[in-house]
Amino acid sequence: xxxxxxxxxxxxxxxxxxxxxxxxxxxxxxxxxxxxxxxxxxxxxxxxxxxxxxxxxxxxxxxxxxxxxxxxxxxxxxxxxxxxxxxxxxxxxxxxxxxxxxxxxxxxxxxxxxxxxxxxxxxxxxxxxxxxxxxxxxxxxxxxxxxxxxxxxxxxxxxxxxxxxxxxxxxxxxxxxxxxxxxxxxxxxxxxxxxxxxxxxxxxxxxxxxxxxxxxxxxxxxxxxxxxxxxxxxxxxxxxxxxxxxxxxxxxxxxxxxxxxxxxxxxxxxxxxxxxxxxxxxxxxxxxxxxxxxxxxxxxxxxxxxxxxxxxxxxxxxxxxxxxxxxxxxxxxxxxxxxxxxxxxxxxxxxxxxxxxxxxxxxxxxxxxxxxxxxxxxxxxxxxxxxxxxxxxxxxxxxxxxxxxxxxxxxxxxxxxxxxxxxxxxxxxxxxxxxxxxxxxxxxxxxxxxxxxxxxxxxxxxxxxxxxxxxxxxxxxxxxxxxxxxxxxxxxxxxxxxxxxxxxxxxxxxxxxxxxxxxxxxxxxxxxxxxxxxxxxxxxxxxxxxxxxxxxxxxxxxxxxxxxxxxxxxxxxxxxxxxxxxxxxxxxxxxxxxxxxxxxxxxxxxxxxxxxxxxxxxxxxxxxxxxx
Ligand SMILES: NC(=O)c1ccc[n+]([C@@H]2O[C@H](COP(=O)([O-])OP(=O)(O)OC[C@H]3O[C@@H](n4cnc5c(N)ncnc54)[C@H](O)[C@@H]3O)[C@@H](O)[C@H]2O)c1
Ligand SMILES: O=C(O)[C@H](O)COP(=O)(O)O
Numbered sequence: 001x002x003x004x005x006x007x008x009x010x011x012x013x014x015x016x017x018x019x020x021x022x023x024x025x026x027x028x029x030x031x032x033x034x035x036x037x038x039x040x041x042x043x044x045x046x047x048x049x050x051x052x053x054x055x056x057x058x059x060x061x062x063x064x065x066x067x068x069x070x071x072x073x074x075x076x077x078x079x080x081x082x083x084x085x086x087x088x089x090x091x092x093x094x095x096x097x098x099x100x101x102x103x104x105x106x107x108x109x110x111x112x113x114x115x116x117x118x119x120x121x122x123x124x125x126x127x128x129x130x131x132x133x134x135x136x137x138x139x140x141x142x143x144x145x146x147x148x149x150x151x152x153x154x155x156x157x158x159x160x161x162x163x164x165x166x167x168x169x170x171x172x173x174x175x176x177x178x179x180x181x182x183x184x185x186x187x188x189x190x191x192x193x194x195x196x197x198x199x200x201x202x203x204x205x206x207x208x209x210x211x212x213x214x215x216x217x218x219x220x221x222x223x224x225x226x227x228x229x230x231x232x233x234x235x236x237x238x239x240x241x242x243x244x245x246x247x248x249x250x251x252x253x254x255x256x257x258x259x260x261x262x263x264x265x266x267x268x269x270x271x272x273x274x275x276x277x278x279x280x281x282x283x284x285x286x287x288x289x290x291x292x293x294x295x296x297x298x299x300x301x302x303x304x305x306x307x308x309x310x311x312x313x314x315x316x317x318x319x320x321x322x323x324x325x326x327x328x329x330x331x332x333x334x335x336x337x338x339x340x341x342x343x344x345x346x347x348x349x350x351x352x353x354x355x356x357x358x359x360x361x362x363x364x365x366x367x368x369x370x371x372x373x374x375x376x377x378x379x380x381x382x383x384x385x386x387x388x389x390x391x392x393x394x395x396x397x398x399x400x401x402x403x404x405x406x407x408x409x410x411x412x413x414x415x416x417x418x419x420x421x422x423x424x425x426x427x428x429x430x431x432x433x434x435x436x437x438x439x440x441x442x443x444x445x446x447x448x449x450x451x452x453x454x455x456x457x458x459x460x461x462x463x464x465x466x467x468x469x470x471x472x473x474x475x476x477x478x479x480x481x482x483x484x485x486x487x488x489x490x491x492x493x494x495x496x497x498x499x500x501x502x503x504x505x506x507x508x509x510x511x512x513x514x515x516x517x518x519x520x521x522x523x524x525x526x527x528x529x530x531x532x533x534x535x536x537x538x539x540x541x542x543x544x545x546x547x548x549x550x551x552x553x554x555x556x557x558x559x560x561x562x563x564x565x566x567x568x569x570x571x572x573x574x575x576x577x578x579x580x581x582x583x584x585x586x587x588x589x590x591x592x593x594x595x596x597x598x599x600x601x602x603x604x605x606x607x608x609x610x611x612x613x614x615x616x617x618x619x620x621x622x623x624x625x626x627x628x
Contacts, residue, residue: 004166006102006185011195015085026068085193086251090223093221104127106175127148172191174203191208193211210251229253239301243528246529260490261282273294275298276292277301284313305544317596324380327520336388340368342453343366343371345505369394373423383404386408420444421449424451426454439463452477453477457481479506537559538561547592557605558603560601562618564618564621577614
């Protein structure tokens with residue numbers, strides 16, 4: 001049985017209402033332009049929602065237009081640029097299915113025909129109204145014999161066409177739904193890529209946010225192997241609007257949640273989610289991942305990824321991305337500011353001032369110039385802090401577990417002990433790996449100089465809090481700044497509890513080291529782009545738990561992405577299947593790490609579906625997907 005596709009023009013096949021565009025051309029320079037345009041828009045919406053008779057709306061709109069034949073060429077040029085994005089992506093569909101695609105519109109043939117024939121739709125499959133002109137080329141009306149000039153016209157055209165097969169209507173208006181209401185279509189797809197009309201969506205059999213959704217539903221090959229609107233994104237912890245916007249523009253269905261979720265909540269919410277976006281608070285545990293039935297990628301919209309069970313994610317074929325340098329500078333600037341504030345005792349003095357006390361004295365207040373700054377963890381933040389600190393006169397020492405290049409005049413120390421004994425100011429910038437729990441505890445505080453300044457902007461669990469508290473109280477630590485805590489409130493509405501509250505010369509901040517507008521904007525851009533690259537091309541550059549592969553653009557081929565446990569013989573099995581099915585391989589890329597293998601194979605487009613089934617069935621396959 002043939003499948004016929006009946007497609008609406010305005011706001012479906014194109015992103016705009018052609019009459020609105022025509023109005024802006026024809027009314028150019030006329031005093032009534034703004035008022036007439038507003039009324040035309042209003043009449044269009046009333047008509048589309050089925051609130052006024054179509055013919056009345058059309059008549060009134062045409063009268064307001066002041067249109068001439070000479071306005072049509074510029075209108076057509078503008079409309080050509082306004083073909084809906086998912087229609088542009090799927091030109092192949094229009095060519096292949098030309099025999100069964102019809103455009104039925106209450107708009108006008110004069111501008112519809114040049115646009116839709118360019119897509120490959122046949123001229124005699126276009127049904128629309130026709131304009132009438134006077135001798136001077138002025139539009140004076142429309143052909144009233146045409147059924148499309150009146151209510152129910154679309155249904156009448158379909159009835160006359162007497163198509164032998166299933167009929168699927170794709171449109172954004174009530175007049176499109178009327179075809180289904182008249183019993184003349186199998187399904188009405190409310191097309192929402194350009195406009196979403198609540199009343200129309202309620203009546204639809206299916207909402208189609210893109211043409212791919214319709215094609216996928218009907219098992220027709222489309223530009224994407226999977227409609228993007230079916231990819232559900234869950235964003236927690238107030239991800240920057242830029243990030244939200246990028247993911248929405250990509251066509252994903254995005255749900256946002258301002259706070260973090262606890263394990264139980266997330267284990268429920270994660271079902272059906274393909275992309276999860278979090279920041280430092282949300283713990284993505286193996287229990288959460290067990291329920292992640294569709295998860296492909298996790299974006300940590302921050303630097304740290306210790307909140308994610310990276311190994312469990314990897315074993316399930318879930319790639320994790322973060323923003324490794326987007327807030328580095330912000331943390332460094334805060335550290336520098338705090339070093340100065342604490343060395344000058346500003347925090348306590350400010351508190352006293354607010355209480356009405358004037359304490360002008362130099363006692364215990366020092367310059368930072370020439371003081372020894374000890375940086376523990378000389379990674380991105382530690383190294384950047386080293387450079388900035390040195391430029392304002394600090395003498396920099398550092399200790400890192402790994403061999404790191406000393407920047408500027410910084411001095412590398414070989415042990416933590418040496419660093420703790422040397423520094424006047426200690427700033428902690430280690431990562432949050434579990435082994436770093438309490439890396440600074442009583443024994444380490446004991447090794448520090450009396451009157452040391454201590455700063456932790458890294459992770460809360462790396463410092464033993466009771467030990468820190470007693471060393472502040474004893475005066476061993478003269479000043480302290482802590483931005484990160486073992487337990488942090490889930491949201492701004494929850495209270496903050498800590499033993500460190502109320503201690504002298506102690507700056508407590510609510511985990512805002514990386515919270516600057518610049519950093520959040522950078523992160524909002526960086527992470528979605530890595531995720532979209534991964535989803536669209538398979539590229540894993542910058543993934544923190546997947547073998548990193550930068551892949552070329554896919555050209556005239558299908559890309560098979562196979563993620564498997566790194567056990568011997570898998571590649572051989574994959575390639576044996578290609579040989580068995582006589583597949584021509586256009587390119588193959590492989591990278592493994594200890595746990596998983598990541599194999600990408602670009603192959604010619606023609607192959608049997610059995611190949612896919614057999615690739616999926618290879619033992620130790622974790623995930624498999626096809627891109628085209
Ligand atoms: N407060 C905030 O808002 C904020 C913002 C950004 C980053 N961070 C945190 O800052 C920390 C550092 O970030 P980064 O981008 O520099 O990370 P990074 O991975 O580039 O650097 C961490 C460095 O610490 C070293 N290291 C790890 N454990 C160590 C140990 N026990 N002793 C000595 N060295 C050790 C590593 O070898 C590495 O060089 C991370 O914990 C990150 O989560 C906090
Ligand atoms: O890891 C990070 O980048 C910091 O801890 C900042 O985390 P946040 O985005 O949750 O503020």
